[in-house]
């Protein structure tokens with residue numbers, strides 16, 4: 175991967191919300207902080223994290239569709255240049271595409287065909303879409319149906335189709351496969367894989383570690399709004415090659431590795447622990463962990479844990 | 486619908502019956518009554534229905550009504566149906582103009598404000614709407630009357646046709662000229678409600694996930710409004726617009742009174758104050774028909790326009 179060009183380089187990224195608490199006191203809620211991710215051309219990177227860790231927010235931040243009261247910090251470099259809000263506007267929908275998380279991202283009152291075509295009446299585009307629909311086992315008549323007339327899985331395929339309509343250099347897919355049965359999920363993933371093999375960078379957000387291991391090249395573990403580990407997919411073959419205690423815990427929770435879950439829950443933004451965000455649940459937690467934890471390079475990967483060592 | 490009309494007519498009848506207005510005093514006057522013989526007074530009492538029990542009067546009215554006879558107006562001494570026909574024609578075009586103007590302008594202003602939420606234009610439209618919404622219609626009518634009819638003298642002060650001109654000599658332009666002020670008053674008061682509601686809805690739509698996704702797909706704001714905004718704001722707007730018929734009817738009573746515009750609203754006031762029971766009931770029922778009719782049309786349109794209702798049964 176080293177010789178491939180970097181398409182997306184997110185550095186020290188943060189998303190925070192300004193909130194007015196009691197007595198007009200303004201507080202900032204850093205939902206995402208200290209986030210680092212890189213995606214190379216031809217590479218498929220999976221972001222794995224549990225619910226509410228800020229995955230969708232990250233995806234929306236890359237596309238420039240974050241909520242109005244959100245403030246972005248840090249730096250996003252796309253294709254060698256800083257990705258400013260203007261550049262996001264210019265590139266999204268053509269070079270950078272999003273596959274959104276839920277069916278609510280489709281207009282309930284617009285037929286899905288015209289919706290995918292953005293209301294354009296173009297014969298060439300329509301033919302292209304027909305081919306894509308066929309590939310996803312969507313019959314011709316689907317073109318003229320409304321989202322409410324389709325099943326959840328079909329709507330998901332419609333949203334994936336929107337990404338396939340463009341010729342993207344960067345795909346951000348926010349949990350594109352839940353609700354699809356195994357075979358269709360694999361098919362959708364294989365299409366993202368194809369896009370990557372053809373030179374695009376693909377960032378897939380999921381909470382399904384097994385699926386991520388199956389299709390991705392690299393896995394980034396996301397926890398409480400930050401990245402804890404960045405590991406090559408082959409590091410997930412054994413627990414020993416993994417770096418962070420949380421990643422190891424995720425690994426042990428996989429069905430084939432014993433289904434063992436750790437106690438506790440992800441901390442809430444307003445009650446972040448001092449120092450390491452994983453501290454309260456970590457078996458190796460000590461006083462030393464109560465400081466700003468750097469994201470350091472360990473064994474060709476990266477980890478946010480002071481105890482992770484080269485060995 | 487029929488049940489509703491029965492309920493409305495019973496309710497208004499009860500209200501009239503308990504009203505303290507003595508029809509004789511109201512219409513003939515204390516002085517005239519004093520100089521009349523007992524016999525004459527008795528005759529008049531019979532004419533106005535004084536002394537007959539209320540339920541009896543109601544049933545005789547209702548029985549006639551269902552035969553298609555709305556009775557004779559006691560004040561106009563003409564069949565109620567004829568009186569209403571004339572007044573309704575006058576009012577209807579006043580109200581239709583006001584209804585269309587307020588609907589269209591309110592819709593457009595609401596959309597403009599909604600998509601520019603927080604900007605100057607939004608604040609201006611919202612401020613204007615709130616100001617108008619809290620302004621009494623009669624006060625607005627008086628101000629317009631003063632400015633355009635008294636000071637500038639470019640529009641007539643009242644009535645629906647010029648004074649002293651034969652019916653055949655009244656031109657369409659005359660009619661329009663006389664309807665402008667009342668129609669404008671009615672529209673202005675109607676606009677704010679529709680604007681504020683449309684704005685609210687539009688803001689909600691512009692913040693929806695599907696608009697967000699359209700943005701992410703690089704659609705322009707214009708395209709988003711065209712493809713998703715109008716489409717989704719249309720349904721609530723229709724409900725609102727047809728629901729506003731009742732407000733226009735209510736508003737017209739006041740406005741017609743101020744502009745001495747001989748419409749249904751004015752007739753209702755006259756009938757109410759003069760205890761012209763058949764006329765008042767007739768007007769009430771007709772108004773109810775229009776208001777319910779409006780809601781009915783809104784429901785039917787909803788079924789035609791909203792695919793979730795139109796096609797809902799097919800695939801579930």
Ligand SMILES: Nc1ncnc2c1ncn2[C@@H]1O[C@H](COP(=O)(O)OP(=O)(O)OP(=O)(O)O)[C@@H](O)[C@H]1O
Nearest residue numbers: 191205224225226227228229230231232241275381
């Ligand atoms: N507009 C907002 N104002 C304040 N907080 C917000 C706002 N939008 C999102 N958040 C917070 O950001 C956090 C992350 O939300 P996000 O949807 O990105 O999570 P996620 O990782 O995608 O979860 P899921 O797996 O359920 O999709 C949530 O805890 C939510 O409370």
Ligand SMILES: [Mg+2]
Nearest residue numbers: 229230231275
């Ligand atoms: Mg999400």
